[in-house]
Amino acid sequence: MSSEAYALFWRRLPAVAAGLLLLLISGACGPVPAGAPSPLDPQTAATASIAQLGWVMIALGTAVCAAVFAALLGALFRPRRPVGGEAAAPAGAPDRGGGNTAVVIGGMALPALVIVFVLGYTIVTLREVAGAGGPGAALHSPAGDPHGAHADHGAHAGSGAAGSGRAGGEPAIDVRVIGRQWWWDVVYPDAQVITANEIHVPAGAPIRLTVTSQDVIHSFWVPQVAGKVDALPGKTNAITFRVDQPGVYRGLCSEFCGLQHAHMHFSLIVEPPEAFAGWLAAQQRVPPAPNPDEAPAESLVAQGQRVFLRSSCAQCHAVRGTAAAGTRGPDLTHVASRRTLGAGTHENTPANLARWVIDPQAMKPGNKMPEPNLTEGEVRAVVAYLETLE
Ligand code: HEC
Ligand SMILES: [Cu+2]
Secondary structure (H helix, E strand, O other): OOOHHHHHHHHHHHHHHHHHHHHHHHHHHHOOOOOOOOOOOOHHHHHHHHHHHHHHHHHHHHHHHHHHHHHHHHHHHOOOOOOHHHHOOOOOOHHHHHHHHHHHHHHHHHHHHHHHHHHHHHHHHHHHHHHHHOOOOOOEOOOOOEEEEOOOOHHHHOOOHHHHHHOOOOEEEEEEEEEOOOOEEEEEEEOOEEEEEEEEEOOOOOOEEEEOOOOOOEEEEOOOOOOOOEOOOOOOEEEEEEOOOOEEEEEEEEOOOOOOOOHOEEEEEEEEEHHHHHHHHHHHOOOOOOOOOOOHEEEHHHHHHHHHHHOOHHOOOOOOOOOOEOOOOOOOOOOHHOOEOOOOOOOOOHHHHHHHOOOOOHHHOOOOOOOOOOHHHHHHHHHHHHHHHO
């Protein structure tokens, strides 16, 4: 590069850098897209504290960055001393002391201050989050069977008290969530309801959620609603929260747990209380047995149920009211009422359901459901049967 071009490059650099920075900031500062699982769109007391801490850290980081770059640019563009003249830099130059002061203040005192401040703020936030019923609000060991009908209410009455105060009273609904490779079991112990990959709760009511795992370590995370909750085998972690705004909040597994870790989504569906009560009542219903004597479509359903009960399906899946009581796969009692298949990987449509039954490994490679090996007619019948399980 000629010296002229070199000089031009340096002259233009600040303008170009400033332009790029502006572009970056304007891109990053757009509104959070609707439905995005963003911690910067808090919906509860706990996530509001976490988001605030996040913003403070971003602001501090930006300020420190700006100061460092200003100092750097100042040094780069400072008029230079004439080169080569010994007189320009005599031994023991008087400005050495000033340099040391800058290093001591800017390089040691200020960073220490910033770090200590952030540490203090983080500790305060952690306490707030625990008080709001966040992770660590109540820890206890499971009573054994994760499907156990009744949570040990006694164990959390004391430790959860602070949390339930913040979340708005004694928890109205108990939900247990069990992480599995690679989906989520969702149990309502009081209502005796089991579903998968979607958690319905009423808006405005305090919810107590207990999280555990059946196999490896997972992490339960609904960024808009709570901090991450470890899902550990043999241990139960609890959070209490209340969401006032009805909506569908996306959740995910945030601890690498194997091949399909990235396909382990779920939805937290916050509904008006009446809608939730309707959903719960529908989930409690035992599906009626198909009647083989009725219309031909019904007999296809009856045939599908026979195939389901006779083949491997029933060993891994449960359908209440039938002999199928497997627990290795999601409970299918009301599978047709769910929004997705395969833990949020596919929309629950008849076509996708058929594809899943024909070749689950193509739909979600590596998942724990083997290829069923059914004839075309059997698949049609099984899908017709599953579609009645609303
Ligand atoms: C060895 C156990 C096993 C067998 C046998 C099995 N499944 Fe599955 N099935 C699973 C597992 C595990 C999943 C969850 C996969 C995932 O999301 O990672 C699943 C998922 C499903 C789903 C999607 C449910 C949802 O809510 O996402 C359907 C539908 C299904 N299986 C139907 C069947 C049918 C029909 C049969 C018999 C032809 C069958 N399964 C046989 C283990 C099994
Ligand atoms: Cu996981």
